[in-house]
Amino acid sequence: MQFRLVKPTIFYKKKYYEYLKQWGSETITPVVSDLRGRRFETLLKELYELEHEVTLPKGYFPDSNYLFINEQDEIIGFVNIRHYLSKMLLNVRGNISYGIKPSHRTAEVTKELLELALIEVKDIGIKRIKFVCNKADNGVCDYIISIGGSFESEDYNEVDRHYIQRYWINIE
Numbered sequence: 435m436q437f438r439l440v441k442p443t444i445f446y447k448k449k450y451y452e453y454l455k456q457w458g459s460e461t462i463t464p465v466v467s468d469l470r471g472r473r474f475e476t477l478l479k480e481l482y483e484l485e486h487e488v489t490l491p492k493g494y495f496p497d498s499n500y501l502f503i504n505e506q507d508e509i510i511g512f513v514n515i516r517h518y519l520s521k522m523l524l525n526v527r528g529n530i531s532y533g534i535k536p537s538h539r540t541a542e543v544t545k546e547l548l549e550l551a552l553i554e555v556k557d558i559g560i561k562r563i564k565f566v567c568n569k570a571d572n573g574v575c576d577y578i579i580s581i582g583g584s585f586e587s588e589d590y591n592e593v594d595r596h597y598i599q600r601y602w603i604n605i606e
Contacts, residue, residue, distance in 0.1 A: 438502075442478055443478070444475070444478065454469065463531065464513075464532065467499070499513065501513075511538070511543075512532065513547060513554070528564040528565045530551050541577075545573075552603075556605050562602060565578050565601045566601075567599055585599065585601055588600070
């Protein structure tokens with residue numbers, strides 16, 4: 435199956451609501467992708483403003499957001515790429531956050547999403563990224579190592595209540 439990353443647009447409104455419904459009672463990730471009572475149009479406006487630095491709240495940095503879709507334009511996931519990191523993001527979240535709807539969470543789908551995200555990182559001009567992953571998700575951590583990720587450290591994440599591992603990845 436072929437996947438691609440696309441910018442969220444009004445074209446995806448109905449499909450986005452279907453995508454969110456599939457999360458059920460799970461916390462939607464990344465947080466920026468959760469409508470939290472907002473209209474889809476409001477989300478689009480906010481994502482545009484964050485990426486283009488129109489209105490950045492104090493402590494925020496520009497980021498780019500993408501829908502991860504298949505050949506039928508079905509939304510499979512969401513990717514958030516932070517252009518810069520605050521101290522907290524450097525330690526807890528890293529440059530890339532993503533979410534994949536429950537019915538498609540496989541190692542192969544995750545790998546496809548991350549490969550596409552790394553292409554976007556390069557296109558944005560980011561030379562080195564911090565990747566933070568849940569230690570229990572061996573597949574993601576192993577993939578990061580396989581593409582040249584350099585282990586930095588491991589800690590317990592009090593917010594998410596699990597161990598995380600931090601890696602640096604040089605983008606060629």
